[in-house]
Amino acid sequence: MTIPRIAIGTPAEATHPEALKAALAEFFSTFIFVFAGCGSFIAFEKLTGGSGTTPEGLVATSLAHAFSLSAAVSAASNVSGGHVNPAVTFGTLIGGQISLPRAVLYWIGQLLGSAAACAVLDYSTGSLDSATFALAEGVIARRALVLEAAMTFGLVYTVYATSDAKWGGTAPLAIGLLMGADILASRAFDGSAMNPALAFGPALVRWAWKDHWVRWAGPLIGGGLAGFFYEYFFTPDTYQPISPADY
Secondary structure (H helix, E strand, C coil): CCCCCCECCCHHHHHCHHHHHHHHHHHHHHHHHHHHHHHHHHHHHHHHCCCCCCHHHHHHHHHHHHHHHHHHHHHHCCCCCCCCCHHHHHHHHHCCCCEHHHHHHHHHHHHHHHHHHHHHHHHHHCCHHHHCCCCCCCCCHHHHHHHHHHHHHHHHHHHHHHCCHHHHHHHHHHHHHHHHHHHHHHHHHHCCCCCHHHHHHHHHHHCCCCCHHHHHHHHHHHHHHHHHHHHHHHCHHHCCCCCHHHC
16 A cells, blocks of 8 residues: 655745636635635625524524535636645645645635635625624533534545546545534534634724634644545545656
């Protein structure tokens, strides 16, 4: 078995037109996802007088995130692969499916896309406070860390598994539905981000950083493990290092 290797790449890739185009696609798709996901929660809070944390609000938020993530992944898949999540990018980096310079460009695009979406929401609604991520009362950071890591492991594993050609156009739907299901399972405990970019935008705009590290450490740990294990156990014979010609 071949253990996956990180593709370091070359500095020139950071300015390659195709890599920049892919990063721009990640920016727009992350904007679409975060705007719809956070915006749906803000809207539900307004319509119900602050009842976004009720069971009904949980279902509405779950569906909004599921459908918007599916659309965002589908929109970017033909250009960047449709990561829309720094943890997915990290998992593919660990699995040797993307080079380090391209991964950095993706992360920049994803974070800027989230920040832009939240800035627009904050200006147009003035209610972004309700969309910030916070741990529920009684939930300590290390338990939330395990939740985020476990959920993101499943999410990135699904990204890898559904990238197989036989899934065709249903892969984005599977990825979105899994995120929606995970939100139903865990939002009452830790806010259920599974995506550092999704948490970054509201935190930046409202400058609310309490326990924000959990939104990075958990997803990156889970995503990295999923990328490693899927590549090691299921695709060891198909691994090919990224060649400079692909940059």
